[in-house]
Amino acid sequence: MSANRDSACVIRDCDARCAMRDTRRWKGSRLAFSSSRIPHPASRVPYLVSRVPYLVSLPAALLSFLLGIPARTEAHLVNTGLGPFYDGVSHLFIAPEDLLTVLALGMLAGMGGPLYGRTVLFSLTVAWIIGGVAGLAHSSEIAFPLSAGISYLVVGGLVALDRKVPIGVVIGLASSFGLLHGFLNGTAMVSSKLGWLGLAGVSAAVFVVVALVAAFVVWLQFAWARIGVRVAGSWIVAVGLLMVGWSMRGK
Amino acid sequence: MAFSSRIPYLVSRISLVSIVLWPSFAFAHEQAGAAAGFLSGFAHPSSGLDHVTAMMAVGLWGAQLGAPAVFLLPVAFPMVMALGGMLGLLGVPLPGIEIGIAVSAVVLGALVLGSAKPPLWFALLVVGFFAIFHGHAHGTELPPGHSGLLYSLGFVMATGLLHAFGISIGLVHRWPMGRVALRTAGAMVSVAGMAFLWRAVS
Numbered sequence: 001m002s003a004n005r006d007s008a009c010v011i012r013d014c015d016a017r018c019a020m021r022d023t024r025r026w027k028g029s030r031l032a033f034s035s036s037r038i039p040h041p042a043s044r045v046p047y048l049v050s051r052v053p054y055l056v057s058l059p060a061a062l063l064s065f066l067l068g069i070p071a072r073t074e075a076h077l078v079n080t081g082l083g084p085f086y087d088g089v090s091h092l093f094i095a096p097e098d099l100l101t102v103l104a105l106g107m108l109a110g111m112g113g114p115l116y117g118r119t120v121l122f123s124l125t126v127a128w129i130i131g132g133v134a135g136l137a138h139s140s141e142i143a144f145p146l147s148a149g150i151s152y153l154v155v156g157g158l159v160a161l162d163r164k165v166p167i168g169v170v171i172g173l174a175s176s177f178g179l180l181h182g183f184l185n186g187t188a189m190v191s192s193k194l195g196w197l198g199l200a201g202v203s204a205a206v207f208v209v210v211a212l213v214a215a216f217v218v219w220l221q222f223a224w225a226r227i228g229v230r231v232a233g234s235w236i237v238a239v240g241l242l243m244v245g246w247s248m249r250g251k
Numbered sequence: 252m253a254f255s256s257r258i259p260y261l262v263s264r265i266s267l268v269s270i271v272l273w274p275s276f277a278f279a280h281e282q283a284g285a286a287a288g289f290l291s292g293f294a295h296p297s298s299g300l301d302h303v304t305a306m307m308a309v310g311l312w313g314a315q316l317g318a319p320a321v322f323l324l325p326v327a328f329p330m331v332m333a334l335g336g337m338l339g340l341l342g343v344p345l346p347g348i349e350i351g352i353a354v355s356a357v358v359l360g361a362l363v364l365g366s367a368k369p370p371l372w373f374a375l376l377v378v379g380f381f382a383i384f385h386g387h388a389h390g391t392e393l394p395p396g397h398s399g400l401l402y403s404l405g406f407v408m409a410t411g412l413l414h415a416f417g418i419s420i421g422l423v424h425r426w427p428m429g430r431v432a433l434r435t436a437g438a439m440v441s442v443a444g445m446a447f448l449w450r451a452v453s
Contacts, residue, residue, distance in 0.1 A: 096400055148400065160326055227322045234326040235407045238333035242403035245340030 084194040088201020091185070092209065097148035098181050099209070104155040104236050105174055106210045107229050110217025111159065116167055117214035120174045125207045127178025128185070132199040135186015142187045144180075145247040151177045152240025159233025162226065178206075288398035292405025295389060296413060301352050301447045302389055306410055308359035308440045309378055310417015311433060314424050315366055320374050325414040329407050331379040335386025336403075349451040351384035356444025363437025366430070
C-alpha cells in the first residue's frame, strides 16, 4: 500500500500481517480508525506515545477556540455588519453562557448514540425557536443569571457521570433548556432590534453546533476518548458551580 | 493515509494557527479589558506555585495509580474544587486555607514518593478534600470588571490542563528509571509543600 509498509515488510518479513492490517484500514472510516490500534509489527513506538497527537488535539482545539473568543461577551450588542441573521449566528459563538449549554447537550446526546443525537438535534432547535418566539413577544429584556449555572450543572453532570439516561429525559432536558435559553435570547433580540432574523440565525447556529458535536461524540470509538468527553463535562459542571456562586453573590 | 487518521493532525495545525492569530493582539479600543476574564482565570492557577505543584502532583499520582484513577481524579477534582470556590463566593468561611493548600502539596508529594496505591474511594477522598481548599482560595479572586463566566472557564481549564500535564509526565511510570524519576518528583513536591507550609504558619 505504501512505501513505509513495503520497507517494513521487507525488513520484518511480515507480509501476511501487514496485508491484513491494510485491508482493515481501507474498509471504512470506523474500521480504519479502530485498525490503527493494531501496532505495525515493525513499529517501535509505544502505543501511548503514538496516541499523544490524538490526546492533545481535542483539548488544543478547544483551548484555541476559547482563546479566540473576542473581547466582548455581551452578545446582544454584536453587529457583524452582515445583517441581523448573521448577528444572530455570531451571537451563539460569542455568548459562552448559551454555547456551553449547547455543547453540553450535544455531548450528552452523542454519548447516548445516534438516536439520541438525532432526537436532541430537532427537539432542542424547535424548543429554542418556540422559546425565542415567546421572548420576541415579550416587551422587555429579562435577565436570569442562574439559567447558565443550572443548565451546566444538570447537563454537564450527566455527561460527567456517563450513565445511560432514558431518551425521554434527554428530550425533556433539551426541550426545557432550549425553551429557557431561547426565551432569554428572544427577549434580548427585542432590545437589540435583531428581531425574527436574529432568532433564525441563533437557531440555525444551535442546529449546526448540536449536529457537529453530537456526531463527533458518536464517532468517538475509544474508551479514552469517551473519558475525554466526561472530563469536558466535569469542567462544565465546575463552571456551573462557580456560576451559581457568582450569581448568588451578585457579581 | 486514511482521512480519519489525519484529522487529529489537521486539528492540531488549525489550533496552532488559531493561537498564532489570536485576536487579543488586535483588541480594539473600549473592549480591550472585557475578555481578560478568561485570560486572568486561565493565568491564575499558574501564578501560584503552591497550586501548580499540587495540581501536578494529582496528575503524577493518577498516572502512578493507573486506570481508572488516572481518569477519575481529573474528573472529580475540578468539580470539588469549584464547590470550594462556590463556598468561597457564598461567604462560607474555611479556616486555614493557606495551610490546607501547603499540606496538600506535602501529602500528595509524599503519596507519589511512596508510590501509594490506596483504594479508589480513598484516593478520591484525599484529592477532593484538598480540592476544596484550592477552590476556596483561588476560585473567587475575580478582578474587577471581568466576566465571571469566562474567568471560571479559564480557571477550570487551566487546572485541568495542569492535571493533564502531570499525567503526561507520569507516563514515564512505564519504565523502571521513570518510576524512580517520578518518586523523586514526588519528593520535590513534598519539600516544596513544606516550604509553603513554613511560609503559611510563620
